[in-house]
Amino acid sequence: MSTQADISAQIGAVAGLSGRQPRLDYPAYRSSSARHPELDPVPADPEGVELWAPCFGRRDVDDAEADLTRRHAGEPIGERMVVTGRVVDSGGRPVAHQLVEIWQANAAGRYWHQRDQHPAPLDPHFTGAGRCLTGADGTYRFLTVKPGPYPWRNHLNAWRPAHIHFSVFGTAFTQRLVTQMYFPGDPLFDLDPIYQSITDPKARQALLSRYDHSITTPEHSTGYRWDIVLTGSHRTPFEAEGNA
């Protein structure tokens, strides 16, 4: 089995290369080896439905689904925190009334999932999935607990930095995004082949939340802010791009 030193050498070999999206062919993330396309993607002008996004509404998402701390009879263990921010396109225009979904490990770094056999405790009061709709200004808001880092089997003694998985829709299908939000200053960043697969450090930083004291609630929860910028929509003019 590879060691962290082997993986870090593979990370280092391509570190700093340009590229604002993750490199799909990224040997340090071992399970990508047979799952990345070898041929270049074919450019295609979006047509028809690709210029539009599916629509979600009140009948799809209940307000209570944004509070991951109250899905069971008791309170989950962990650092209670607000996670909020705005979903905008690359011109800064809000993505209003659109779906945001999240899933995460509990405070001990354990997922409520059959495949997670990491010997950390499950929390009977925390499932770790939530969803909400953005407001008119693109704001989403969740109440949850801070996830722990967790081990995985990419290499010997591999650990993921703490993260929350996000699934986001824009105003066009081509803006579809599934990603992971991270926390500032995580000591595992340099070691993690998933985070480092984005070789441009500025682009990686776009996945970092920041602590924001103004969104904490006294004697209740800390707060992290993360604004999510989607690629431009082809359906609207690009005039705002120059100011972005």
Next chain:
Amino acid sequence: MIPAPGQTVGPFFHLGLPFDGGNELVPPADPAAIRLHGNVADGDGNPVPDALIEIWQPGPDGSVVQEPGSFHRDGWTFTGWGRAATDADGHYWFSTCAPGGSAPFFAVTVFARGLLDRLFTRAYLPSPDPADALLTSLSAQRRATLIAQAEPRGLRFDIRLQGEGETVFLSHG
């Protein structure tokens, strides 16, 4: 502003993304329902049992649907959007209707553990418009990866992530 890069959906997406009825855009019992289904395979030809497929399509008349209700389907409202995880054999299926209009394809998004960012592709109906801009730009062999095969009660659309018969994936940059 730098767009947020993608990251893999990982092995635990079942916790957050699939939902009951997600793959039933049209109830299977509806006489008009067709099945769109296929296998997802990796570069070694092995099934990918932890992939997630989303489709987004116009109605049979070609109209783009802007109806909510995908999460709590009422059996009557066609929302045009569906989500299906692959099973242990790497197989996914949707119960839906054929897309119509001037761009009659399913827009398909592929997510998987081991896949660091989502992939876009299109599933065209069996006799596509010979003048279609994307299809005419491809060799016959590559074009074939985007065209669903007709079956008695539906369409088959296999997805190959890598290697021989690799599906054409799209960039919309």
